[in-house]
Amino acid sequence: MQTNFSAAQLADPHVAESEKILRKCVHCGFCTATCPTYVTLGNELDSPRGRIYLIKDMLENGRPADKEIVTHIDRCLSCLACMTTCPSGVNYMHLVDHARAHIQKTYKRPLLDRLTRTVLAFVLPYPSRFRAALKLAGLGRPFIGLFEKLPALKPVAAMLRLAPSSIPAVSAMALPGVHAGQGTRKGRVAILTGCAQSVLDPAINETTISLLTRLGVEVVVPEGEGCCGALVHHMGREEAALASARRNVDAWTRAIDQGGLDAIVITASGCGTTIKDYGFMLRLDPAYAEKAARVSALAKDITEYLAGLDLPEPLRKPGTVVAYHSACSMQHGQKITRQPKELLARAGFVVREPREGHLCCGSAGSYNILQPEISAKLRDRKVKNIEATGAEIVATGNIGCITQIASAAKLPVVHTIKLLDWAYGGPKPEGVSDSTMVAAE
Numbered sequence: 001m002q003t004n005f006s007a008a009q010l011a012d013p014h015v016a017e018s019e020k021i022l023r024k025c026v027h028c029g030f031c032t033a034t035c036p037t038y039v040t041l042g043n044e045l046d047s048p049r050g051r052i053y054l055i056k057d058m059l060e061n062g063r064p065a066d067k068e069i070v071t072h073i074d075r076c077l078s079c080l081a082c083m084t085t086c087p088s089g090v091n092y093m094h095l096v097d098h099a100r101a102h103i104q105k106t107y108k109r110p111l112l113d114r115l116t117r118t119v120l121a122f123v124l125p126y127p128s129r130f131r132a133a134l135k136l137a138g139l140g141r142p143f144i145g146l147f148e149k150l151p152a153l154k155p156v157a158a159m160l161r162l163a164p165s166s167i168p169a170v171s172a173m174a175l176p177g178v179h180a181g182q183g184t185r186k187g188r189v190a191i192l193t194g195c196a197q198s199v200l201d202p203a204i205n206e207t208t209i210s211l212l213t214r215l216g217v218e219v220v221v222p223e224g225e226g227c228c229g230a231l232v233h234h235m236g237r238e239e240a241a242l243a244s245a246r247r248n249v250d251a252w253t254r255a256i257d258q259g260g261l262d263a264i265v266i267t268a269s270g271c272g273t274t275i276k277d278y279g280f281m282l283r284l285d286p287a288y289a290e291k292a293a294r295v296s297a298l299a300k301d302i303t304e305y306l307a308g309l310d311l312p313e314p315l316r317k318p319g320t321v322v323a324y325h326s327a328c329s330m331q332h333g334q335k336i337t338r339q340p341k342e343l344l345a346r347a348g349f350v351v352r353e354p355r356e357g358h359l360c361c362g363s364a365g366s367y368n369i370l371q372p373e374i375s376a377k378l379r380d381r382k383v384k385n386i387e388a389t390g391a392e393i394v395a396t397g398n399i400g401c402i403t404q405i406a407s408a409a410k411l412p413v414v415h416t417i418k419l420l421d422w423a424y425g426g427p428k429p430e431g432v433s434d435s436t437m438v439a440a441e
């Protein structure tokens with residue numbers, strides 16, 4: 001694509017980066033076919049190619065964002081299916097991140113939208129605030145129907161619908177410390193405790209630590225780590241996202257200096273995509289560029305890390321039929337497609353892949369709160385495809401997808417690590433019935 005940026009505009013490294021990306025796009029439109037918002041809404045401006053044109057026009061003309069561009073960029077899930085499809089290697093992720101930061105700086109959203117986003121950014125990345133908000137959600141639940149009738153309050157209704165009725169206790173395993181590996185030492189890793197996942201399902205990381213230590217891997221929970229910053233990053237709140245990235249880079253650099261790390265293990269693929277991008281996000285910060293690149297190189301999804309270990313034979317072979325839902329951040333963001341399915345199959349599960357596996361389930365960080373209608377359409381389409389597999393359980397590697405799919409599916413939705421842990425001798429995952437998980441030992 002031809003671009004017309006002035007030399008002065010290109011002196012801004014963010015604009016220069018976006019210009020390089022824009023020049024790679026050849027307008028072929030292949031990406032439209034796999035874009036969930038284009039598939040759902042049928043509007044070219046809600047396709048990757050349409051959004052690329054809008055972003056180009058805004059940046060080239062040095063214009064502040066307007067209502068039209070904000071509408072279409074807000075509808076983008078950042079699922080990155082377009083990047084998997086694009087034959088020209090267009091880095092849509094970095095382009096839309098830049099557009100979102102530009103929107104945040106130049107556009108004044110309506111009051112309620114601003115308020116909702118501020119509350120989300122203030123609450124979700126902080127486990128104690130999120131926990132308190134979930135407790136309060138019980139008070140608002142009787143008013144969901146009322147909120148749903150008022151367009152401006154639909155995000156509040158969506159939040160209340162997604163809030164679980166009971167909240168698990170705080171996990172002692174999430175506290176800073178070292179969990180020693182058993183037997184012959186196979187490695188040493190840090191684990192991201194994260195934010196929302198640690199409140200909604202702390203058993204995911206507890207299970208991960210238990211399985212890794214049984215396999216001989218020492219697991220460090222570093223002091224000072226926190227939210228990866230993805231949530232605010234996707235809202236265009238760059239400074240907040242970079243502050244989260246710097247804090248985590250510092251925490252993991254200390255862990256590296258204190259005993260080395262083979263990997264930084266992440267159990268939520270949405271966080272993994274962002275942490276693997278820290279090197280890019282902090283490339284212009286001389287104090288952090290090198291450290292951030294090192295952290296990104298060490299970041300691994302738990303299935304990616306397990307696939308590289310010399311695993312023993314599983315203790316149980318369940319033969320249960322599992323529908324594997326590949327989160328967008330797993331398959332498009334991190335290009336991890338093979339490992340989770342192979343690990344499940346090796347552990348004795350019969351793995352089935354739902355149709356339209358490339359399409360997002362509509363979770364996408366806070367998208368299911370900010371765009372509840374499109375999100376619900378995508379969720380229902382996803383659940384229909386999953387249920388058509390005839391599976392007894394759904395496995396996936398991202399807490400957002402677990403919450404989203406479980407809000408509409410009849411079958412249990414669990415993190416992949418819980419099924420693997422069960423096969424390797426751990427307890428049966430909570431919420432899964434005894435009859436489903438009968439091992440053929």
Ligand code: SF4
Binds near residue numbers: 075078
């Ligand atoms: S990130 Fe997803 S929703 Fe956004 S343009 Fe690409 S395919 Fe469409």
Ligand code: SF4
Binds near residue numbers: 026
């Ligand atoms: S597939 Fe790639 S090159 Fe083709 S229109 Fe989409 S982004 Fe541009």
